[in-house]
Amino acid sequence: MLAVNYTNLRDNMKSYMDKVTDDYETMIVTRKDNKNVVMLSEESYNNLMENVYVMGNKSNYDWLMESKAQLESGKISTHNLTGVDMDE
Structure with missing residues (x-):
């Protein structure tokens, strides 16, 4: 499982989305006030x-x-x- 902050995700969206879909990774996008989001492939x-x-x-x-x-x-x-x- 990967963890990335929102700013880093925004700056590198394509590469992170490729990693999620191509490598079957699950990604936690960390945000302020612990309002995190999980990204996974369809x-x-x-x-x-x-x-x-x-x-x-x-x-x-x-x-x-x-x-x-x-x-x-x-x-x-x-x-x-x-x-x-x-x-x-």
Whole structure:
């Protein structure tokens, strides 16, 4: 996680935004009176919101944890996929 003050961010906006998006960094922009702001990429934000949704629904969470336990214990099966004719 990076921390930068507002003035430095303003003077170097492009390079900091590139770092956030290209390197998946989260940046804290420090401001007076501790009114700080967090900057993250849209991709990171969307991932965070998806995790909040999935983990916030108990049935989704339980299903995921059960699936994870099955995978870790080797209770898996494989299936052959059939081809699809593109003209159909």
